[in-house]
Amino acid sequence: MKIKFILNGKKTVVDVPGGMRLIDLLREKLNLTGTREGCGKGECGACTVLLDGKPVNSCLILAAQVDGRDILTIEGLQKGDSLDPVQRAYIDTAAVQCGFCTSGFILATKSLLNENPDPLDEEIKRGIAGNLCRCTGYAKIFDAVKTAAEYIKEEN
């Protein structure tokens, strides 16, 4: 079936088989491999993308479900050469180790800060609790979220 949606700010029309998952549409058909698959069951958050600004597990929804909606993936964050403040914050705080979870965390952070530009520690914890990281122990990821909040404030 044919679906139309906004992908990283661009109108996109693709033909997808009925049962295709969103993650497969992104990774296999559109070559946007920045969205990672860690479990395929909605349990790790590595495949997080933003659907109309809200984080969803792209391994759990069907491509057909995004018809007429707006999808943001990790590839859509950068503006030209300049990184998004959330991306910069993850680098500057050393919040990336192996980095397999990073795309998902950055998008979860993006959505958290859109909703709540000044999150308390507890709100940060809850905001990213759906994403698993086995490397960092989360300490530097908390720093990244706080630093990203500051970067965004500075920019505005």
Added chain:
Amino acid sequence: MSAIGKSVARAEGEERVTGKGTFVADIKLPSMLYASVIRSPIAHGDIIEVDDSRASKIKGYKGIFTYRDILGENVIPVVFRDQPCFAEKRVNYYGEPIGVVVADSKSAADMALSRVNIDYRELEPLLDPLKARGNERIKIYGEDNIFKHLKVRNGDIEKAFAECEVVIEDIYTTPYQEHAYIETQGMVANPLPDGTMEIYGSMQCPFYVREAVAAVLDLPFSKVRVVQTSTGGAFGGKEDVPSLVACQAAIPAYHLKRPVKLIYSRDEDIISMSKRHPGWIRYKSGADSNGVLKAVEVEYIIDGGAYSTLSPVVLWRGTVHAVGPYRCENVKVDTYAVATNKVPCGAFRGFGSPQVLFAAESQMDRLAEKLNIDPAEFRLKNILRTNDTTPFGQKLSWSVGAEEALMRVLEKSDWKKRKDKNEYAPDGKKIGYGLSSVFYGVGLGAGGKHLARTGARVMVEGDGSVSFSVGTTEMGQGMRTVLAQIVAEELGLPYENIRMIPTDTSRVPDSGPTVASRATTMSGRALIDACGKPRNSILTEAARMLGVEKHQVILKDGMAFSRVDKDKQISVMEVINSCFAKRMPLSGEGWYVSPETSWDERRGFGDAYVTYAWSSNVAVIAVDMDTGEIEVLKIYSSHDVGKAINPSLVEGQIEGGVIQGLGYALTENIITDKKGRLMNTEFATYIIPTAADVPSVKPIIVEHPYPEGPYGARGFGEQPLMGVAPAVANAVRDAVGVRISNLPITPEKVWKALRKYED
């Protein structure tokens, strides 16, 4: 120093935050096929027939490949050669690979897999290592199901126990631990027209993969090229088992003459890949009235699973670490790696030591309590210092930071001030403090000394950019960044100029595995050696340009200047341009062999490791007396790392390792059913810490330089995991008076113990 000791940004940071496709799952090659692995549905039995006639009806099906399609030896070589690549007749664990089916899409391969019929005869499985050891009826390995037995003998154990004022004896058990790297295992095999097999994939040890692929395809090493793709976490879980995955892709790729991709699903990964060995430890120790640790007797059994894989060396490390970081003159240690009909266990951060150290450090607290002295004081009395001799007879002549690590953690956690043991949190929970001290032998040590070597190559280009290659791998720990800092320092160039080429067996000689916290020290030293030649050209040319003697030239921050006359300076870039124009050599090859180690297996004595990392931990917890639930509030964790080349990466290793240790302490465990099937094979049921569960971790860096290490650095990446479980167990005892000796420390266990304690 310019680049050393600085928290420069991680080399691959930008690549990761922009989601670049450098992982194995991202690879797409023309005409690529997809494999799915046929696995044993039983833990023990005989395969009668594997039938793919119904699978062959699937559109795009390319065929089935089993042991019959192996050209060389049906083996995955690790220490012994008992593990087949594909089971022939006998299967020994649930999920054991029998073959693969291949199709032109992953979904077709999976569909074909579901249509493969396996006819088998089931046998009774041996699941309990205590029953497997010496079992008369069922034999999985040799005559007694023992892969390896090791020991340490020192002093007179009987006499020493008789002289002790206090003696404690108990049995401790520890569970499986799953690595739970977020990127599952995966490989792409790409056969080249000239007969070379190229392998791309997620791994720690490309040279192991090369050996295995060469063995099953009967190819010389020179015709197997293994390239590591970005690796999404490993922790030991990508040490030996990627060899299996690579062979599963390489065998069909060879026959079909097309690239084959194989990416594991999460539950397949948990079912069939290695884990931390479950441990059973009988521990008896005693101290005299002065608080001197007099005698330690240990029997330690690890559940190796169906094949020996890394068990013999895991066991060896556990044997060496059994007493902990203390002096003790009377020691008797017996350790056994036992075969069972379960998935083979292997390497996991700590490598056989966390299990036995959980017992050792629980015992230290119990002895202190019985002697009625502070557990910190008891440890300080016995802790190893420079010039002491270890319980296995190794004289430590340098850089033993154990005492400082302990003092610093006590200081930071305000241990001394905490006189009032009846402390309650505002929500009514009971507060407890727990301490542990551990150590970690850096590198392979005598147990793997034939592999203790590394190669490196450095190439300075005419434009001042530098690329280097090593045989060890980056898997998130930060090796690539730290090594780039070392190269920058050696050549006097900015860190940004330096780039590591992904690890590739065709670029450097066999450099051994990336395990045992050895990458920084080993590859660091090999790189310093490799930088020698280009550095010499740069110094020679700079001296000429500055009009000074060569030994007077200092390279720093992109500048070459004279030691005597600081006004004389010139940019290293200009020097390189000149070297280039003059055709001076600007590339180099390096090699490093680790200092001698030794181990006498009959007595269990020797200079086991070249150096040790030292650590102490304090866990502060709050226990809910009604439910037994434990909330961990803070963990202080100190580590003697020799020299922190990149402090923020060191912190990252501490924070991440501590949280893995916390999962081990509180929630992580794999359950097997009566038939040997793994029950919790997804993140919904195998519980690792989430952002919502973690306490604040306070990393403390101690630096007693290791003279052989690059700039004094020693490896330590595994150690942060190791001391957490005993610190938490000791904190539980401190808080509510119960002693939990079986990990994980679940609320149920605490609650039950509390009820018993109150009665």
